[in-house]
Amino acid sequence: MENSQYMDMFLDESHEHLQSLNDGLLSLEENGDAVAVVNEIFRNAHTLKGMSATMGFNKIAELTHEMEDVLDLIRKEQLQLNEDIIDTLFKCLDSLEQMIDNVGNGDPEDLVDVSDLVKKLSSISKGEPTPAAAPAAPAAGAAPVAPAAGGTLSPAALQLSDIDIDVLKQAKEGGLQGIHVRVTLSETCVLKSARSYMVMNALDELGDVVKSVPPAEDLEQEKFDHSFDLLLVTGFEIKAVEDALGSISEIDKVECEVVDPDAKIEAPAAPAPAAAPAAPAAPAAPAAAPAAPVAAKPAAKPAAKAAAPAQHKKPHQSQSVRVDIDKLDTLMNLMGELVINKVRLEQIGQTHRLAELTETLEQMDRVTTDLQNIVMKVRMVPVSAVFNRFPRMVRDVSKELNKEINLTIEGEETELDRTVIDEIGDPIMHLLRNSLDHGVEHPDDREAKGKPRTGEVGLIARHEGNNVVIMVTDDGAGIDPDKIRQVAIKKGVISEEEAMKLDDADAVRLIFLPGFSTAEKISDISGRGVGMDVVRSKIEALSGHVDVETHINEGSVFKIKLPLTLAIIQAMLVKVQEEMYAIPLGSIDSTINIQPTDIKTVQNKEVIVLRGEIIPIIRLEESFQVPHVRDANELFVVVVHAGETKAGIVVDNLIGQQEIVIKTLGKLFTGLKMFSGATVLGDGRVALILDVATMMQ
């Protein structure tokens, strides 16, 4: 296909648009019809339509076109949103996603039959009664909320709605002011949309453009004469605005005026009757009253929310660059080489005591550290890239299960390495489904227990030292350790004596063992017995760790701990006889120096006592069968932890802390779980990196 060079871009962008459509619809469902959100999703649908039509995907274009019609009616408030419409729109998104995936796989788009959806949409947009929509639609459809354009007079030109005024009032409380900006482009201006975009961009630097007349998508399509009106909420004075716009060429005139929300309060009320001609069959003044609550109620909440996304999204689009992930990987590899060589140079400098070299190296060290940080940052992706598909999933699953669930997402701006992000989606999805299916009880059961009907499920990400912690919480039934013990014994995962020896916390951790699922009946949502152990192995493959904490009838917390990055880590280098090993600093608690006599035995197992704690020890020399060269008269113990358990690794010497670049051991060592990789040291030798969690098993 001749368009194939644009295919990747099309696929990427379509997915982005679908994602924002999903987000938008969800927020509509929650908050009612906030105008800004409807506008946003309308724009998304519109762009998607344009893109797919350009690429020649007519089915996609057709479906999005029908969606657009429906959204347009909602936007113009001629159609009241109801559950039926939202469900239909969600279904459309699913079909669209499938079609786009098909297209991406080189299949024809029409593998998915959308004719039913198209029919349904067009019947919705024609106002044919869909079961639930019928009663609501006419009432709201007739009542215009926003006073329509009353003329060219400056204040009325902005068509301020109650929502806008609310935004202005909030802005005023926050010490900001609303400025009405009218920009008149010169008559000869050719690329009007480009100019208007530049204006928008310039204003975005100063504050938030909360409203534009004509609307932004019309500006993009040059559907305006030579002037347009904008409402800017900003902390700057008019002068600054005029200066900012003055630098853009082909602009004839910039007029600015401060808009005072308090003074405007009467303004929208007055033009309301006058708006009648604009909206056909709109009842006059009295009708404004029933309409008011519709607008006013959602206004208070969404207004703030609606303003926020607008301010986040716009600068983003203009300043980001798409880079192939392979290129970033190469960059990272080169960075790794550079770090290795830098360390090597440092060692040469130290060995030969070359002051000049050391000085230069210190400079270089600063530069490479900065460079490394930036390369790392470039690879970082906020976890929202994974998280934002979950609200939709939770909505669908909870409907399917007939449960009432409220999902709270926190810390979605927390950043993780791209490689980690790609892998954690499935495990988190699994944990979430688990919480929805087995954790949160049915509303009736919840009521019987004296809990609110709606279950709370949380998805929380945050930094913790050099790690990122992701938690999936629920306030559901919790996990009964006794039940776990019984199932584990029945399934032969552990013996009865072993089960009795475990304390409750450890018993609950049995769910992470292979072949374990407590779900009494297998459901679509989760559990076929391959659940938690898959989550665990996936997380551990990422050098992470997963744990669970639970209280019966209070809920459970699943905690995933992940390293920030998998490429470069801080590690402690240790020496055993003549061999060198690296232990990731993240799993080290402390290091101590002991005499051989400090090692005691308990039941034939060697332990040490550290601050009252008894810690089992692992002698690397023995377990790795290191060739014995000489006797050591003092020993060092590196106390490491994996989860809650601790162990002491006995080594001959501590070399020091160093930044190491992790290299895989390659296919030949696939079965070797004891090492998470290897690294090249400054002297060119290779040291193996211990996988502490595996060692302790």
Place this chain on the structure above:
Amino acid sequence: MAKKDENKQEFESMQVVAFKLRDEEYGVSILNVQEIRNLTDITRVPFAQDYIKGVINLRGSVLPVIDLKQRLGLEDAPYTENTRIVTITEDDVHVGILVDAVTEVLNLTSKPVDAKKAINNKEGMRFLSGIGNIDGRLIVMLNLPEIIGLPQEGK
């Protein structure tokens, strides 16, 4: 390498990197060979199969090294100044093989004899693909995929 095809079709000449293990001469196709390196520090990898000598640093990446004599069941011999690591690529797997000395690059003009006919040793045989004869000088060709092997056991 498509050695089977070569056996079937009319044999065209083939360049072979020849090296010594004790007193015998072995060879691999030059297309599999990346480079020949002097012996460097080899880091032992505990729990790995015993024929894997360890790993070395090959310009910043980590390369496993196979002790070929051990793999073929030959008697061990100490390293000498002629000891080399031949780095080879087979099916996207990179490994180094440890040899006593690299002799030369030879041009094999006649088809190697099928190893099964020539040698009556079951254990060693799966590692060999044929025997080349250059004016009475015998070059044992290695079956690289089998020598590299896939890891079956862990820990």
